[in-house]
Amino acid sequence: MFTGFFNTLRNEGVPVSLTEWMTMMEALNKGLAGASLNGFYYLARAVLVKSETYYDRFDMAFFRYFQNVETSPELAERVLKWLEKSLPPLQVDARQRQPFAPWDLEEMRKALEERLAQQKEEHHGGGHWIGTGGTSPFGHSGYHPAGLRIGGESVNRSAVKVAAQRRYRDFRTDETLSTRQFEVALRKLRELSHNMEGPRDELDLEGTIDATCQKAGQLELVWERPKKNIIKLVLMMDSGGSMNPYSSLCSRLFNAAGKVSHFKDTRFYYFHNCIYQRLYLDPSCREDASVPTAEVLNNLSQDYRLILVGDASMSTGELMMTGGTISWKDYNEEPGLVWLQRLAAHFKHAAWLNPIPNSYWPATLGYETIKIISRVFPMFELTIDGLEQSMKVLKARR
Amino acid sequence: MERMPAFDSTADYLVSNELRNAVNISVALGRPLLIKGEPGTGKTMLAKAIADSLGLSLIIWNIKSTTKAQEGLYVYDTVQRLYDSQFGDQDVSEIKQYIKLGKLGEAFVSDEQLVLLIDEIDKADLEFPNDLLWELDIMNFYIPETKETIQARQRPAVVITSNAEKELPDAFLRRCIFHYIDFPDEEMMARIVRVHFPDLEKALLEEALAAFYWLRSVNGLQKKPSTSELLDWTQALVVGGISYQRICAEIPFLGVLLKKNQDFELVLRRLQSGGLQQKATSIHTRRGY
Known part of the structure; x- marks a missing residue:
């Protein structure tokens, strides 16, 4: 039953497994959906979707699968079958909520048929399904779809329509993200080691056993220092004009990196479109707050993890030519690409985060330079998914 | 299947229709209910409301970053036993007296059905939820020290809350009923x-x-x-x-x-x-x- 829905969900990218699908079948057999599409919507969402980040995709799949459900005879039969199974619990509900007595399956069938016929007339070809009106006559007035607005009493919105509203769009992980989400992603970047100062407050089991045996069974506790992250991070961010639309997004990433205190060291630098002989210490890219790039390379050891943030979009001259820099004050002796390659050679772990969505890369204005730069640095889009992929690159050697 | 009384709003806890459905689905299917939502939307209070509404008692297992799954089942106090063997006049051959049941263990041995709240599961180590898979699924665990199997007498209604600080493992999620509490309008x-x-x-x-x-x-x-x-x-x-x-x-x-x-x-x-x-x-x- 509804195998098509299962496939639609998977096509939409909701990770539904067979285990969950079987649970769903069990729930339907127990009649937990009630005899309404809304009940089905909430049941399916509770059982099949395991994160609010997939609510949106679920809504879209649900909408796709149920929006064009015609009121065909097979369907009516399907609904009836479903109805039959959910009768006992329904009766209980009906008695609790609404005086609908006496009723039986026959009556339900008739009511349903009428409803189906009616809908065909009203909706001209039946765009939507039973329960869309939110005035389901099946004793489920409590189950009205507007429940999405918590406790709302409206009866106007159907599950399909609610699904079509895509209220959970903000939770998608491939959407761009908040400081907190950045922090969570950055926490994945860790490499634990003992060699740190700090209190010895963790029980060393092996050592304790050893020492206790040495003392012939007299308990001797041995403590050691807890493991700490030894990863050092350096962030370089493009603060050029083309980055303005993304400035709040990028500053959130920087905030997060600053707040995540588990790195051994975090450094921030800024550049304008591309990196040349100087790196800047603040986003305004002023000469008096800058350091020579070569000095940065000398000072930071190779095990620093390098994250570059930028749209990688510029004229090819800025990347490939001497004197190509956009800032007319400083003439660059070497093309930007050489500097980028130098950085890539120095830092063994590096990644480029691009606030322009992945799918636009081939079509955006800077497609040429994006292509060239992504050959030097592995490039990811600046979303949770992209950031997580980049963490893998930063953890393991390229 | 014996039908449970359905969960509904209580005097001091208002529940939305979807949340009520999710709770009833999870109770009917005997699966843990995983609750996420913005801070302050009443995730933790929900368990209390369920307990009140269904007239069951509530056991709360607060998870901290140092909590191990094993602690929820039982703790074998070996250090106490070692001390007793060295200085005490206790009989240390009776291992049972050094086995102390954790919150999950308590919920299993209870004669009455109850509500078990596993609060803020994402605080614990990444592997924590995986370590509880079997226990939450089959509702029993084995204590090798005493060769005992603790089997749940009444399947507790399990509510788990998470603040999404860590991702929960897929295998664990597959066994849960999930609900995200929206911020109230x-x-x-x-x-x-x-x-x-x-x-x-x-x-x-x-x-x-x-x-x-x-x-x-x-x-x-x-x-x-x-x-x-x-x-x-x-x-x-x-x-x-x-x-x-x-x-x-x-x-x-x-x-x-x-x-x-x-x-x-x-x-x-x-x-x-x-x-x-x-x-x-x-x-x-x-x-x-």
Whole structure:
């Protein structure tokens, strides 16, 4: 039953497994959906979707699968079958909520048929399904779809329509993200080691056993220092004009990196479109707050993890030519690409985060330079998914 | 299957239809219910409400970053036994006296069905949920030291809350029923406040809610005020005897709602530029959120 829905969900990218699908079948057999599409919507969402980040995709799949459900005879039969199974619990509900007595399956069938016929007339070809009106006559007035607005009493919105509203769009992980989400992603970047100062407050089991045996069974506790992250991070961010639309997004990433205190060291630098002989210490890219790039390379050891943030979009001259820099004050002796390659050679772990969505890369204005730069640095889009992929690159050697 | 009485709102906890459905689905299927949602939407309170509504008792297992799955089952106090063997006059051959059941173990051996809340599961180590898979699924565990199997006498209704600080493993998620608690809209919020302050003046409540939702709509807040803060604030307004005319104009006791310095300053700046008065009318007519 509804195998098509299962496939639609998977096509939409909701990770539904067979285990969950079987649970769903069990729930339907127990009649937990009630005899309404809304009940089905909430049941399916509770059982099949395991994160609010997939609510949106679920809504879209649900909408796709149920929006064009015609009121065909097979369907009516399907609904009836479903109805039959959910009768006992329904009766209980009906008695609790609404005086609908006496009723039986026959009556339900008739009511349903009428409803189906009616809908065909009203909706001209039946765009939507039973329960869309939110005035389901099946004793489920409590189950009205507007429940999405918590406790709302409206009866106007159907599950399909609610699904079509895509209220959970903000939770998608491939959407761009908040400081907190950045922090969570950055926490994945860790490499634990003992060699740190700090209190010895963790029980060393092996050592304790050893020492206790040495003392012939007299308990001797041995403590050691807890493991700490030894990863050092350096962030370089493009603060050029083309980055303005993304400035709040990028500053959130920087905030997060600053707040995540588990790195051994975090450094921030800024550049304008591309990196040349100087790196800047603040986003305004002023000469008096800058350091020579070569000095940065000398000072930071190779095990620093390098994250570059930028749209990688510029004229090819800025990347490939001497004197190509956009800032007319400083003439660059070497093309930007050489500097980028130098950085890539120095830092063994590096990644480029691009606030322009992945799918636009081939079509955006800077497609040429994006292509060239992504050959030097592995490039990811600046979303949770992209950031997580980049963490893998930063953890393991390229 | 024996049908459980259905869960519903209690005197001091209002529940949305979807959440009520999710709870009843999880109880009927005997699967743990995983609850996520913004802080202050009553995730933890839900378990208490379920227990109250179904007339069951509640066991709370608070998870901390150091909690191990094993602790929830049982702890074998070997150190005590070792000490006893060295200095004590106790008989240490009886291992059973050194086995102490954890929260999950307690829930299993209880004669009556109860509600088990595993609070903030994401605080623990990444592998923590995986270590509990079998126990939550099959509802038993084995104690090798005493060669005993602890089997749940009554399958407890398990509620698990998470603040999404860590991702939970897929295998674990597959076995859960999931629900995300939305932030309440104004209408629901008014009902929630009424539950706690039945005698509140209507005008005061309206003004307080308008100010509250305006605050939440301010762009750039690091921490938006939540339900529990609104309740505290309402309490402060009542105790402070603030008249409703003043609420939107100056938002008294702002510190109750905002906990971060930057947020505080941001809102003060907006207030001075008359942000709330302009917005207040639109908030009143806005539906949903």
